[in-house]
Amino acid sequence: MLEQNTVIDQPIDAEAWLALTPEERWEKFESFTHPEAVDLFLDLPTAYQYELFVKLPEAERRSWLRLLAPDDAADLIQYFPAEEHPALIRLLDPTTRREVEALLDYAEDEAGGLMNTRFIRLRPDTTVDVAIRYIRAQARRPVETLQYAYVLDSEQKLVGIVSFRELLLAPPDQLISEIMETDIVSVLDDLDQEEVGRELNRYGLSAVPVVDSEGRMVGIVTVDDIVSVVEEEATEDIQKLGGMEALDEPYLQISMWEMLKKRGVWLAVLFLGEMLTASAMGYYEHEIQRAVVLALFIPLIISSGGNSGSQATSLIIRAMALGEVRLKDWWRVFLRELRAGLALGLLLGVIGFARILLWPTRNATYGEHYLLIAFTVAGSLLGVVLWGSLAGSMLPFLLRRAGVDPATSSAPFVATLVDVTGLIIYFTVASVILRGTLL
């Protein structure tokens, strides 16, 4: 828990805020003194800033929008439909306006859409002494970080980085060009935000400079921007693995209609796919008629295939998202899943076999051929679990190879695929083992 005696000076914290209903939030917001309202507004995630902002009288919007740093203002404006952007941008002061316009040119999920345009710039031919005084002056207006200063040449090209710590340790009359680090990690402005996060992580950086295609530095992305990116991306993956479109809004905030669209579309797609199971079953209707006992194990067998498939899919998709597994690793993964699928299939097969053989009423429930039934169930379990593990692990590779986000459709595809093929495996094994007795 938080220390009780050291709470930040705020009338209500952002978390308590999110727990209220939209109506309660607006009522409370209106009841605040201006400084209280400002404190809260600056602390809120963009979705909640937007919720309040749209309810503000036109005349007040200017002063609220101007409270925000350029990147936060751009985020808020992005919540509005494109045709309203120009009017909103005109509310800003001319300097911020140019910065926001530049930011809005980038897609929201690119380095350029994530970056902050306010960073500390130095010239290579400045002395350390002058640089420190200059930074003191720059620090008067809000900058994202004082950890690093960026050394730009006359064409705004990034030629070096100097950390504040190095500046403090260097002799005052040394030139920046003599102490700056020239082996720089930078990212292009159209790099995907997930990749930006990975770069920061890989090199343990707290900020990375963003350059345009001509090498001019346009901003920085700091590690705290990345925390929300990482959370967002994980949320999207979890929701996609849950078999729906990513909501992109908090669960309690999204409108019912939006949520129904995002869940309904995939639920219907899955349903249409699963209809193949009815067709497959129709194909085996005759077998079921002759041996109804076979029907008893259908849910058990297809769900075991589904479970092993969903284990493999979630493992591989997460490993891909973290960069632990890459396209070219597909063969190593295939071999791992071959072994894992065999072992897990054997495990379930043995349990299933024992379950039938040790059942007290086995003769009454499964008939005189209970031993053959047990072999059929065990063999099918081995087959579907192996197939589930292989299909579940390989499909993300195929999707990524085809340029599709593997998270989007893997879970649904695997479920449908494994259910339909699970039935085929089951009835094929049955027809081999039970031919001449039950079938």
Place this chain on the structure above:
Amino acid sequence: MLEQNTVIDQPIDAEAWLALTPEERWEKFESFTHPEAVDLFLDLPTAYQYELFVKLPEAERRSWLRLLAPDDAADLIQYFPAEEHPALIRLLDPTTRREVEALLDYAEDEAGGLMNTRFIRLRPDTTVDVAIRYIRAQARRPVETLQYAYVLDSEQKLVGIVSFRELLLAPPDQLISEIMETDIVSVLDDLDQEEVGRELNRYGLSAVPVVDSEGRMVGIVTVDDIVSVVEEEATEDIQKLGGMEALDEPYLQISMWEMLKKRGVWLAVLFLGEMLTASAMGYYEHEIQRAVVLALFIPLIISSGGNSGSQATSLIIRAMALGEVRLKDWWRVFLRELRAGLALGLLLGVIGFARILLWPTRNATYGEHYLLIAFTVAGSLLGVVLWGSLAGSMLPFLLRRAGVDPATSSAPFVATLVDVTGLIIYFTVASVILRGTLL
């Protein structure tokens, strides 16, 4: 992509490294010059540092371990079994040794286990001028961040925070106590790391001080430590939602046996749960015998229930992890899912109804009572989707209420629950609608 002309000075980057096999990695590591090897070693995630470290000759271990900052050294030592810790700690210099010992006293997922013990300390009665000179001196040894300095009284209690920016802007002869911020957010050393991340996020901080139960400051947690926490926690949740235990190691690195245990246990638990479906089916064997056509739709119906349940579960579990939904929101969630479940159930019901009625060979496939079959299927779909949405959304609340991590068992429980009850719903609806005709 990364700018090509500005690559960090490194023989191989950490990502390329992870793509190699363990054998290739060790071979390559041995072939490096010492500075190359050091560069790489410092860049690697702990799991990969450990992999190399255990292969090092005893005599070399000391110098490699001493390369690491206290928190990184503690992380590496934590990879070894507890009985080897003392010998490893003895390899460190006395100062670091004390810091590492203190860190090892904390659980890995607490603020204390995550924090860095090297931060900049100031006294309240120092002048700004002296403080800047003092920080210059402290900066000579590596500290985690220069963004903030922490003001401690004589008992090491945290009394204020001053940002570097404020120091630079303040008149040189002012006292630290006059410019420091005293409304401080701090976290207790035993706070769970997920909560620490939420605190940092909530207040938009780049570092948060960690204090012990007596208010003494013991370290700081910085936002870059949180990125990996957020990623780890999301990985755990995704793997748990995928129906297994969290692996805690990269997919390609974990031993086959470890992975099999973590997947096999849950697969077997799920399997035992799913056996109830065989029992439920046994109960309806008579109905299936009389109307084999009913068996055709079993996979379709239980998978639709499963899909809607898994949508609801992943939504709620993620929303809980992000703090968007809390225990007391259960009734609001219930009402939302009631409406969503009804709407989605109707959608699938209508599709299913149309599928049967519009099927070209409906009479041959479903018999003369195809209209009744269509009503049975549609009614059951409405029932199972509604039930799946409600069960999937409420179970995380029940589990959290009972003190269990909702991610651990929700997906499996929901799957089993919905499969078994889906069968019961289906056959109940069938017995009502088809009584007197097919049944």
